[in-house]
Amino acid sequence: MKARLEALCKKSIAECSYEEIYRALMTIVKEESKAREKAVKGRKLYYISAEFLIGKLLSNNLINLGIYDEVDGLLKESGKSLAELEEIEPEPSLGNGGLGRLAACFLDSLATLDLPGDGVGLMYHCGLFRQNFRNHCQNETPDYWLDGAQWAEDTGKTYEVSLAGKEYEARLYRLDVTGYDGRTNKLNLFDLDTVDEGIISEGIQFDKTEIDKNLTLFLYPDDSDDEGRKLRIYQQYLMVSAGAQMILEECEKRGCKLHDLADYAAIQINDTHPSMVIPELIRLLGEKGIAFEEAAEIVTKTCAYTNHTILAEALEKWPESYLEEVVPQLMPVIRKLDEAVKEKTDREDLAIIDKGHLVHMANMDIHFTHSTNGVAALHTEILKESELNQFYQLYPEKFNNKTNGITFRRWLLSCNHELTEYIESLIGPGFKKDASELKKLAAYGDDQKVLKRLMEIKTANKKKFSDWLFKKQGVALKPDSIFSIQSKRLHEYKRQQLNLLYLIHQYFEIKNGHLPAAPITAVFGAKAAPAYITAKNIIHALLTLSKVVEKDPEVSKWIQIVLVENYNVTAAEKMIPACDLSEQISLASKEASGTGNMKFMLNGAVTLGTMDGANVEIADCVGGENIYIFGQSSRQVIRLYEKGDYCAREWYETDPNLRRAVDFIDGELMLSEGDEGSLRSLKNELVGKDWFQTFPDFNAYVVRKNQAVTDYAVNPEKWAKMALLNISGAGYFSSDRTIAEYNEDIWHLGETEEVSGIEEEAVRAGNGHLGQDETDQKNI
Numbered sequence: 001m002k003a004r005l006e007a008l009c010k011k012s013i014a015e016c017s018y019e020e021i022y023r024a025l026m027t028i029v030k031e032e033s034k035a036r037e038k039a040v041k042g043r044k045l046y047y048i049s050a051e052f053l054i055g056k057l058l059s060n061n062l063i064n065l066g067i068y069d070e071v072d073g074l075l076k077e078s079g080k081s082l083a084e085l086e087e088i089e090p091e092p093s094l095g096n097g098g099l100g101r102l103a104a105c106f107l108d109s110l111a112t113l114d115l116p117g118d119g120v121g122l123m124y125h126c127g128l129f130r131q132n133f134r135n136h137c138q139n140e141t142p143d144y145w146l147d148g149a150q151w152a153e154d155t156g157k158t159y160e161v162s163l164a165g166k167e168y169e170a171r172l173y174r175l176d177v178t179g180y181d182g183r184t185n186k187l188n189l190f191d192l193d194t195v196d197e198g199i200i201s202e203g204i205q206f207d208k209t210e211i212d213k214n215l216t217l218f219l220y221p222d223d224s225d226d227e228g229r230k231l232r233i234y235q236q237y238l239m240v241s242a243g244a245q246m247i248l249e250e251c252e253k254r255g256c257k258l259h260d261l262a263d264y265a266a267i268q269i270n271d272t273h274p275s276m277v278i279p280e281l282i283r284l285l286g287e288k289g290i291a292f293e294e295a296a297e298i299v300t301k302t303c304a305y306t307n308h309t310i311l312a313e314a315l316e317k318w319p320e321s322y323l324e325e326v327v328p329q330l331m332p333v334i335r336k337l338d339e340a341v342k343e344k345t346d347r348e349d350l351a352i353i354d355k356g357h358l359v360h361m362a363n364m365d366i367h368f369t370h371s372t373n374g375v376a377a378l379h380t381e382i383l384k385e386s387e388l389n390q391f392y393q394l395y396p397e398k399f400n401n402k403t404n405g406i407t408f409r410r411w412l413l414s415c416n417h418e419l420t421e422y423i424e425s426l427i428g429p430g431f432k433k434d435a436s437e438l439k440k441l442a443a444y445g446d447d448q449k450v451l452k453r454l455m456e457i458k459t460a461n462k463k464k465f466s467d468w469l470f471k472k473q474g475v476a477l478k479p480d481s482i483f484s485i486q487s488k489r490l491h492e493y494k495r496q497q498l499n500l501l502y503l504i505h506q507y508f509e510i511k512n513g514h515l516p517a518a519p520i521t522a523v524f525g526a527k528a529a530p531a532y533i534t535a536k537n538i539i540h541a542l543l544t545l546s547k548v549v550e551k552d553p554e555v556s557k558w559i560q561i562v563l564v565e566n567y568n569v570t571a572a573e574k575m576i577p578a579c580d581l582s583e584q585i586s587l588a589s590k591e592a593s594g595t596g597n598m599k600f601m602l603n604g605a606v607t608l609g610t611m612d613g614a615n616v617e618i619a620d621c622v623g624g625e626n627i628y629i630f631g632q633s634s635r636q637v638i639r640l641y642e643k644g645d646y647c648a649r650e651w652y653e654t655d656p657n658l659r660r661a662v663d664f665i666d667g668e669l670m671l672s673e674g675d676e677g678s679l680r681s682l683k684n685e686l687v688g689k690d691w692f693q694t695f696p697d698f699n700a701y702v703v704r705k706n707q708a709v710t711d712y713a714v715n716p717e718k719w720a721k722m723a724l725l726n727i728s729g730a731g732y733f734s735s736d737r738t739i740a741e742y743n744e745d746i747w748h749l750g751e752t753e754e755v756s757g758i759e760e761e762a763v764r765a766g767n768g769h770l771g772q773d774e775t776d777q778k779n780i
C-alpha cells in the first residue's frame with residue numbers, strides 16, 4: 001500500500017499534501033472497487049430516487065474495502081492523520097434528509113449483501129443549499145461541491161430526453177458503491193452538459209425558465225410558484241426517462257426480450273418523485289412494439305413503490321396541464337392508465353386523474369406497481385387502516401411493511417471508532433456483518449467496569465464534537481452537561497417548536513430557583529426549506545432564544561442552546577456519537593419512520609420520544625424502561641384530526657405554564673434580540689392553529705424530559721446501563737436486515753457470480769424465469 005501510494009504521488013507520504021494523498025487514495029479506492037465488480041445473473045435492482053444523501057466517501061470506502069487500518073497506520077507513520085485528510089473532502093450534496101439518507105444506506109447494504117442493485121438519480125450541482133446563520137436567521141447559498149477530484153466518472157454515455165418538445169442530452173455519470181467485504185455496485189447520476197452555475201444570482205435565486213441552464217442546479221427547487229413546480233416535473237422526467245432508457249439498454253444487453261423485463265429488472269420507486277418511470281417505461285415498450293395492456297402488466301411486475309409519508313401535501317399531485325406542457329408524450333399513457341383504473345372502480349379517491357384535473361402520482365404508483373410498502377410498522381398500519389385504506393381494500397396483497405434501517409458501517413464503524421473497538425473487544429467482530437450479534441452486549445448490563453468505560457467513550461465523543469464545533473462556529477460546549485440533540489429537517493410535524501417551548505419553560509424555572517438536575521446542552525441541527533416560512537421562524541426563535549439565554553449568567557450556567565450550521569451527514573457523524581438524549585418528538589402518526597432515532601440509539605443515546613414511526617419498534621427492542629416515551633398516541637391524534645375540533649387557544653388559555661412559555665416568544669426579551677414580525681408570526685401560528693398539536697403534549701414532554709435529566713444526573717449507572725441496552729438493542733435497525741426483507745419479499749434479486757467475459761454468454765443463456773407471480777403476500 002505504501003509503495004502504491006508513493007508511486008501515485010511520486011514522493012514520500014510525508015512530503016505529500018493532503019490534497020495529493022486524497023487524490024492518490026481515490027485512485028486506489030477506484031481500482032480496488034473495480035476489482036469487486038461482478039456480472040449480474042437474473043434480476044437486478046434499480047433504486048430510483050430524487051435523493052442520495054451519501055456523505056463523504058473516502059473513509060467509508062476504505063472501511064468497506066478493508067484497508068482503513070492500513071491507510072490510517074501509514075498516515076500516522078508519516079505524521080499525518082486520516083481525520084485531517086477527511087476534512088478536505090467535500091460532502092456530496094445530492095440529498096436533503098431521511099429519504100435520501102435511506103437510499104444511501106440501502107446502496108451500502110445491497111453491496112454488502114452481495115446483491116446486484118444500482119441507484120439511479122440526478123447529479124445536482126449545488127445540492128439543496130448551504131445554510132448559514134445571519135442575524136439569527138437562516139441564510140441560503142449554493143452548496144458547490146463539484147470542484148476538485150470527483151468520485152463520479154463520466155461514462156461517455158448520453159440518453160436523449162424530450163422536455164416540452166425539445167431534445168436534451170442526459171449524460172450518465174457513475175460512481176462506485178462499495179460493500180463491506182462485498183461487491184461493488186453503481187450509483188448512476190444524470191446531468192446536462194449545458195447546466196450553468198453562472199445563472200445563479202442572489203442567494204439561490206435563478207431563472208426558472210432557462211431549463212437547459214438550470215435543470216440540475218438544485219435539488220427541490222422552490223415550488224412556491226408555477227415555474228418552480230414545472231421545473232420539478234422537468235427534473236423528474238429527466239431522471240426517469242434517462243433512467244428507463246439505461247435500464248432497458250442494460251437488460252437487453254443481458255438478453256432480455258422486454259416481454260420478460262421483470263426477470264431482469266426490479267425497479268424501486270423511492271417516494272413519488274420517480275413515479276413517471278411507470279408511464280415512461282410503458283411508452284418506451286410501446287415504441288418497441290409492445291401493446292399497451294401487456295406493457296402495463298410488465299411494468300407493474302417490474303416496479304414497486306415505497307411510501308414515505310402520510311402528510312397529504314407531500315404526496316405529489318401535478319396539474320394535468322403542467323404535464324401536458326412538459327411531458328406531452330406521457331399524457332396519452334397516463335390517460336389510458338387512468339381509464340383502466342376507472343373501469344375497475346368509480347371511486348374518486350382511487351383515480352389517477354381527479355375531477356379537478358390533478359394527476360395523483362401516488363395513486364398511479366399503487367395501481368401500477370406490484371408492491372406498496374410503508375417504512376415502519378406503525379406507518380404501514382396507518383396506511384392500511386386510514387390514509388390508503390381504499391387502496392388496501394382493493395389490493396390487500398400489495399401492501400407490506402419494511403421498517404427502515406441504517407448502515408452500521410457509516411453510523412458506527414466509521415463515525416465512532418472508539419465505541420466500535422470497545423464493542424469488538426467485548427463481543428468480537430461478528431456484529432460488523434451480522435448486527436443481531438450486538439445482543440451479546442446485554443450480558444454486560446451490570447458490569448460496572450464496562451458501563452464506566454462506555455461513559456468514558458461518550459464523554460470523549462462529547463469533547464470531540466465540542467472541539468469540532470468550536471473550530472467551525474467558535475462555540476464551546478460543556479462536556480459534563482447532558483447533551484440533548486434534535487437534528488433532522490426543520491418541520492412543524494417534527495416539532496422543534498416543542499423543544500423550544502421546553503427550553504423557555506426551563507428558563508422560567510431557573511429564574512424562579514427551580515434548577516434542573518444537570519446543566520443541559522440543547523443542540524439542534526436543521527435546515528428549513530427556503531420557502532417554508534414557519535420553519536424559518538422556528539429557527540429564528542431558537543437562535544434568538546440561544547442569545548437571550550447566553551446573555552443571562554443565571555440561566556446560561558444551566559442551559560446552552562446551540563444550532564449547528566448546515567446540518568448534513570458530516571455534521572451528523574460528529575453529533576450523533578456525542579448525544580446523551582435523542583429527541584424524537586414528532587406528533588404521533590406523522591413521522592413515517594425516522595432513521596436518526598436509530599443512529600442515536602446505536603451510538604448509546606437514550607431516546608426521548610413519542611410513540612411514532614420507528615420509535616415504537618425501538619421501544620419494543622429496548623423495553624419500556626430504557627426509553628422515555630410521552631405524549632398522545634397516534635390513535636388519539638388521528639381522531640382529533642378527524643373530528644377537527646382541536647383548539648390550540650383553549651390549551652393556551654387554560655395552562656399557565658404553557659401560556660407563559662408561548663408569550664415569551666414575542667415578549668420583551670426576545671424582541672430585544674430578534675425580529676418582531678417573525679417571532680409574532682410564530683406565536684400566532686401556535687396559538688391560532690398549532691397544526692401539529694404541540695400544546696397537548698407540552699406538559700408530558702416537560703415531565704418526561706426532566707425525568708431523563710434527573711436520571712442522567714442522579715443515577716449515572718442506571719443511565720449507562722440504558723445506553724448499553726440501547727446499543728445492544730439496535731441490531732434490528734441495520735439496513736442489512738431491511739434490504740434482506742425487501743429482497744425476500746419484493747425484489748428476488750438474482751444471484752451474483754464472479755463471471756468473466758466468456759462465461760457471461762453462458763450465464764445469459766441460462767437465465768431462467770423467476771416463474772412466479774412477483775406480488776408479495778408474505779407480510780399481510
Ligand SMILES: *Cc1c(COP(=O)(O)O)cnc(C)c1O
Pocket residue numbers: 096097098099101487488489567568569572593594595596597599
Ligand atoms: C439520518 C439523517 C436524517 C434523517 O433524520 P430523521 O431524524 O430520521 O428525520 C436527516 N439528515 C441527515 C444528515 C441524516 O444523517
